[in-house]
Every structure is written in structure tokens, then in C-alpha cells.
Amino acid sequence: MKNIKKGLLFISIVVMVFSFAACGGQEKDVYKVAMEPTFPPFDTTDSKTGELSGFDVDLMEAIAADQGFELEWSNMSFGGLISALQSGNIDIIASGMNASDQRRKQVDFSDTYYDSGLVVAVKDGNTAIKSIKDLTPDMRVGGQIGTTGADKCNELQKAGKIKEAKIYDGLDVAMMDLQNGTIDALINDLPVTKAYMKAKPGTIEIVGDVLNAESYGIAVKKGNKELLDQINAGMKDIKDNGTFDKLYSKWFE
Structure with a gap:
């Protein structure tokens, strides 16, 4: 009888130990x-x-x-x-x-x-484009895939206001193309464009007013x-x- 009681006591202790361990060491999602x-x-x-x-x-x-x-x-x-x-x-x-x-x-x-909101960015020193109204049917304009900037570019191309909406996977490549003249303008989110200007001053500038809010x-x-x-x-x-x-x-x- 004593052995049975000892066995039950041991089992109880083991169960309690594992229960506490489970509670104390519970993994996070x-x-x-x-x-x-x-x-x-x-x-x-x-x-x-x-x-x-x-x-x-x-x-x-x-x-x-x-x-x-x-x-x-x-x-x-x-x-x-x-x-x-x-x-x-x-x-x-x-x-x-x-x-x-x-x-x-x-x-x-x-x-x-x-x-946030969208803005038009051009290469620093570009005097031909002062707002979105200055984009013309011979111009190429960039935007990042899946963004409202890309939607705006496609909208402008469909309306015949620009020659090509060039859509990029990554914004870093779009910024490089803006500086080397592959595209004439870039439509992108305001804070992101400002951050790029701060990181690389003298490369690009924002023209015109903030477009649609988001x-x-x-x-x-x-x-x-x-x-x-x-x-x-x-x-x-x-x-x-x-x-x-x-x-x-x-x-x-």
C-alpha cells in the first residue's frame, strides 16, 4: 500500500512539474x-x-x-x-x-x-516640368508596381497625356532612371520622395502640388x-x- 501511495505521489509531482514548465515556457505565436x-x-x-x-x-x-x-x-x-x-x-x-x-x-x-499623397519628381534642374500639367505626350513617366503612383502613370498613358508609363519593381531603379534621363518624371509617395531627396541632395526635386491623398x-x-x-x-x-x-x-x- 505504501509503495502504491509513493507511486501516486511521484506521478502527481511529475505532472505538476510538467504543468508548471508548460505554463512558464509557453511559446509565443x-x-x-x-x-x-x-x-x-x-x-x-x-x-x-x-x-x-x-x-x-x-x-x-x-x-x-x-x-x-x-x-x-x-x-x-x-x-x-x-x-x-x-x-x-x-x-x-x-x-x-x-x-x-x-x-x-x-x-x-x-x-x-x-x-500621405502623391507627388511628381523630376531630375534636379529640370525647368520644363513644373507640375503634372506640364507632362506631354512625348514623355515617359515612372511609378512603382502595385502603387497608386503606378496607377496614376497608367491613367495618364491611357488618356494620351504621356508616351509611356514605365512601371518598376523597385523604387531604387526608378530613381536611377529619373537621374539618367530614361524617364522624364516619377510619380511617387511624398514622404518617400522627400526621404530620397534628403539622403541624396541635389539629385531630384518635387514639382507642383500634392496629388490624391492616401x-x-x-x-x-x-x-x-x-x-x-x-x-x-x-x-x-x-x-x-x-x-x-x-x-x-x-x-x-
């Missing part, structure tokens, strides 16, 4: 998040480490820390982000993405976190309410505790 890193200051690559960097990285990492989950980052072309999300290859898009009505039919967006959001697969709620809750928390403002100052001021 890990979500796959992707971006296209040629869109500074939102999405870029650290020149020293080669790691993905930018406002979107810091923002998403702050939300993850607040909500108790972890992130696994990957680099993808902007045009392939939504299809990767829909197919389940990634869980989150954090890539300076405009939460447009058209995209909302494909994915679910978080509360928006940045209000707001950026973090995207998840359609119907993934649990993850969307976590992201929105984390976004609210970091705005309330001042973390968001600190990150904004780091990347935009």
Missing part, C-alpha cells in the same frame, strides 16, 4: 510579415547589417512586443505581397501600403497609421479578425504610451 524594402523611410535595408529596416519594421516590432507575439520578416516584391498574403505564405503586410477601397476588397487593413495600413488575410484585433490593440497602446511618437520622430523628423 510567430507571424510571417513581409515588405518591399526600397521605400524609405518606411521600408529599407540597413546599410551596415543588411537587415530589413525602416518605420514599418519598428512600428510592427513595437506592436508585436506589446501584444506578446514574434515576427519573422521577409523581403518580397511589392506586386506579390497581396497574393502571398491570400495564399497563406505570409500573415502580415507591413510595407507602406495604401489602404485603398480596391485593396480592401482583397485584404483586411488595420487602423491607418500615416496619411492612408497607409497594415494588412492581414481577409477574415483574420483575431490577428487584426491584436494589431489594432497594439497600435492603440503604442500611440497611448508615446512609443509611436518616438518612432515617428526617429524616421520623419
Whole structure:
């Protein structure tokens, strides 16, 4: 009888130990998040480490820390982000993405976190183009694939107002082509264009007024309410505790 009691006591202790270990060492959820890193200051690559960097990285990492989950980052072309999300290859898009009505039919967006707009950029010293109204049917105009800038370029070409809408996978190549004269102008988001001008002064300039306004959001697969709620809750928390403002100052001021 004593041996039976000892055996039961031992089993109970073992069960308790494993129960405590399971509670104390519970693994965090890990979500796959992707971006296209040629869109500074939102999405870029650290020149020293080669790691993905930018406002979107810091923002998403702050939300993850607040909500108790972890992130696994990957680099993808902007045009392939939504299809990767829909197919389940990634869980989150954090890539300076405009939460447009058209995209909302494909994915679910978080509360928006940045209000932007499009601008026309030209090579520094270009006096022929002073606004979008100065674009002519013999000109080539660039934009990045999957963005509202590319949509605007295609719209201008369809209307016969420019010769060609040249659409790029990466914004870095588009900026190079703008400087070497392959394209006459580039239509792109205001903060990204300003960041490029700051990093490489004297290369390009913005002309005319800001065009259509747009707001950026973090995207998840359609119907993934649990993850969307976590992201929105984390976004609210970091705005309330001042973390968001600190990150904004780091990347935009």
C-alpha cells in the first residue's frame, strides 16, 4: 500500500512539474510579415547589417512586443505581397501600403497609421516640368508596381497625356532612371520622395502640388479578425504610451 501511495505521489509531482514548465515556457505565436524594402523611410535595408529596416519594421516590432507575439520578416516584391498574403505564405503586410477601397476588397487593413499623397519628381534642374500639367505626350513617366503612383502613370498613358508609363519593381531603379534621363518624371509617395531627396541632395526635386491623398495600413488575410484585433490593440497602446511618437520622430523628423 505504501509503495502504491509513493507511486501516486511521484506521478502527481511529475505532472505538476510538467504543468508548471508548460505554463512558464509557453511559446509565443510567430507571424510571417513581409515588405518591399526600397521605400524609405518606411521600408529599407540597413546599410551596415543588411537587415530589413525602416518605420514599418519598428512600428510592427513595437506592436508585436506589446501584444506578446514574434515576427519573422521577409523581403518580397511589392506586386506579390497581396497574393502571398491570400495564399497563406505570409500573415502580415507591413510595407507602406495604401489602404485603398480596391485593396480592401482583397485584404483586411488595420487602423491607418500615416496619411500621405502623391507627388511628381523630376531630375534636379529640370525647368520644363513644373507640375503634372506640364507632362506631354512625348514623355515617359515612372511609378512603382502595385502603387497608386503606378496607377496614376497608367491613367495618364491611357488618356494620351504621356508616351509611356514605365512601371518598376523597385523604387531604387526608378530613381536611377529619373537621374539618367530614361524617364522624364516619377510619380511617387511624398514622404518617400522627400526621404530620397534628403539622403541624396541635389539629385531630384518635387514639382507642383500634392496629388490624391492616401492612408497607409497594415494588412492581414481577409477574415483574420483575431490577428487584426491584436494589431489594432497594439497600435492603440503604442500611440497611448508615446512609443509611436518616438518612432515617428526617429524616421520623419
